Amino acid sequence: AQSVTQLDSQVPVFEEAPVELRCNYSSSVSVYLFWYVQYPNQGLQLLLKYLSGSTLVKGINGFEAEFNKSQTSFHLRKPSVHISDTAEYFCAVSDPGGYNKLIFGAGTRLAVHP
Amino acid sequence: NAGVTQTPKFQVLKTGQSMTLQCAQDMNHEYMSWYRQDPGMGLRLIHYSVGAGITDQGEVPNGYNVSRSTTEDFPLRLLSAAPSQTSVYFCASTDRDSYEQYFGPGTRLTVT
Numbered sequence: 036a037q038s039v040t041q042l043d044s045q046v047p048v049f050e051e052a053p054v055e056l057r058c059n060y061s062s063s064v065s066v067y068l069f070w071y072v073q074y075p076n077q078g079l080q081l082l083l084k085y086l087s088g089s090t091l092v093k094g095i096n097g098f099e100a101e102f103n104k105s106q107t108s109f110h111l112r113k114p115s116v117h118i119s120d121t122a123e124y125f126c127a128v129s130d131p132g133g134y135n136k137l138i139f140g141a142g143t144r145l146a147v148h149p
Numbered sequence: 150n151a152g153v154t155q156t157p158k159f160q161v162l163k164t165g166q167s168m169t170l171q172c173a174q175d176m177n178h179e180y181m182s183w184y185r186q187d188p189g190m191g192l193r194l195i196h197y198s199v200g201a202g203i204t205d206q207g208e209v210p211n212g213y214n215v216s217r218s219t220t221e222d223f224p225l226r227l228l229s230a231a232p233s234q235t236s237v238y239f240c241a242s243t244d245r246d247s248y249e250q251y252f253g254p255g256t257r258l259t260v261t
Contacts, residue, residue: 044189067248078153078239078252079192086248125191135180135199135243136207137250139191 037062037128041140049148050118056111056143058126067134068109069127070100073142079125085109086131096120121147151175153253155240161259162230170225170256172240180243181223182207182250183215185236192239198223230260 042057060066067086071079083094090102100111109126123144127137156171174181179200184192194207198217212234214226227234237257241250 039191041191071250071252078254079241079250080252081249084248127192134248135182135197135250136194137182137192138208139184139193141189141191 037066037130037138039126039128039138039140041124041126041143043143044141045144045146047146047148048116051115053114054112054116054120054145056124056126056145058109058111058140060107060109060126060128062107062128062130064130067129067131068100068102069129069137070094070098070109070111071125071127071139073123073125075122082111082124116145116147118147118149120145153240153242153251155238155253155256157256158254159257161261162227163261164230164232166230168227168230170227170238170240170258172223172225172253173221174223174240174242174251175221176242176244176251177220178242178244178251179220180245181217182241182243183213183223183225184239184241185209186239186255187236195225195238227258230258232260234258235260 040059069084070082073079085102093099123142126140153174182197183195186192196215198204240253
């Protein structure tokens with residue numbers, strides 16, 4: 036069975052600093068990988084996805100993530116964060132035939148301080 | 150284009166009561182899903198549908214029923230509410246071309 040582990044439940048960071056949110060997954064088959072963001076009292080919004088091809092994926096709002104098959108990781112990075120990036124971030128995995136059935140990690144709360 | 154809409158936004162139920170959470174999408178997506186979100190657990194899949202008349206169970210289906218009579222609507226029914234069903238419920242529809250799931254704003258349910 037697939038599973039997702041987000042290694043940090045909370046990440047505090049100062050504005051304009053770089054940030055990395057870590058995600059590891061376990062699966063015995065090929066996977067699709069996603070990062071979603073949830074702003075307070077809202078639904079989730081897709082940041083970026085990895086389906087195949089280039090292992091470096093760029094998303095919205097300046098975020099990017101790198102798929103590392105040997106380490107089964109899909110870490111999310113941003114070189115310089117803004118106050119508006121304060122939100123909860125979820126890593127999710129699916130198998131290629133079941134991309135409507137996502138398995139989510141527990142989430143990482145990013146808090147950007149001035 | 151409203152995307153995915155959910156009603157109600159908030160609901161308080163007593164143990165044993167039943168209710169239906171409504172979900173509708175106007176993007177003509179065949180795939181739709183229901184998730185529940187609990188603190189420290191992320192989102193967990195309750196039920197999903199790959200088209201009108203076709204539904205299947207997800208990770209945590211017990212205590213919930215779904216039906217899909219039209220492409221647009223995918224209601225979630227709680228048959229006999231229990232305090233363990235206190236949660237935030239999200240409906241989503243999936244674009245089969247981009248693989249992106251579009252989420253509704255959620256329903257916050259409290260069972261006392």
